[in-house]
Amino acid sequence: MKRPHLLREIVEIVAITVLFFFLIRLLTQSYHVNDASMQPGLSADSYVMINKQAYLFRPPQRGDVIVFHLPTNTNIDYIRRIIGLPGDTVQIDGTQIKVNNTVLREPYVSASATPIVNTWKVPPDQYFVLGDNRPSSEDSRYWGPIPKTYIVGKAIFVYWPTDKLKIIDTPNLAP
Template sequence: MNFPLILFVLLVITGSICLLDYLFWKKKRAAGESEPWWVEYPKSFFPIILIVFSLRSFVIEPFKIPSGSMIPTLLVGDFILVNKYTYGIRLPVLNKKIMDMNEPKRGDVLVFRYPEDPSIDYIKRVIGLPGDVITYHNKQLIINGEVIKMEYEGDYKYVESGFGYIYSDRFSEYLNEDSHSILINQEVKGLQYSNVREFEFRDNCKYRRTGFTCEVPAGRYFTLGDNRDSSSDSRYWGFVPEENIVGKAFIIWWNFGDFGRIGLSIK
């Protein structure tokens, strides 16, 4: 369901009724005559729809985390807020940028429209910027020839799809001065080659049994999930086009199963 499009259609309908009533219909009603319901209701809902549409389009938008690909940073059931303007102002519905602001940085938690099906929103961490060379070898991340520092934090377990516990190792990964946590399951290969698809700029990547190397094209970004061995990400379906970017995730505003997560910033 394309909720922004639905909101836009409702905004146009209610706004048009308000305008037509102001210009024509109101003048034809007798003094003291009540507004018909099909005018009263749209006029009541128009300012609410306008506020919601403006906030979702230009300021913040709520999302719910549906999968465990970003564990331990984000858990299934987290409700998050996404900053819509930090990377620039975009036209609603069309998602066309009309004003540049900031560019995504390595380590940002990015919400974007899935390249293979833009009707689906994905959330992953930005690993590679345009021009970067990304290597993932034996579960070690290397960017532009620099081995990314990792520090072991301890064991981590979580329930996957209600079938039982998954046991992984938790590490701190340093893409910038700040660190974030990732999970690595030592019992799973770092690359499931059978899941690699054909995608745009596929020739920019070289795959091996132990990993891959990809050069990020201009106007594209390379993303990975923090739950490295349980994530469908850029190593399988390719690069994220700049025009697919929705915004930067910055806070968890609700979780029905764990109130302690409410208000946590997303790093």
């Protein structure tokens, strides 16, 4: 008589485990940082956890580190920091970034020099993203702002390697 009871408990445990797994996959995703574009904050070969539901109830903010589909090939995902919001004017003069004519304070940038000098007007529902390591980052300077629909999620913490374990914060970059 105890066998049906044990079998039912095993089926319940498996069902709860599968449900829990799918719920976690719906809310979060792992991302492998495979280049130096976000150094020093995120080093190559780091793994970060992203919150896929972060922008369900609020829009992305300036300073957020996001994972998104590359505009030129949506099968590839990149990780970069949001610098310009919809409606912003982003100016790069070779050494500094201005958003709406105000210089951004960027304590996370390893090297601010960039050979690109240009001005972009960020369209509605799009975001201007840059890597923290400007000299070695492909970003919106090359392919323009990214549509909100291309954003996969917000990077929330680094979990590998374990000696780099940390929460990824969003600095106040209000221009």
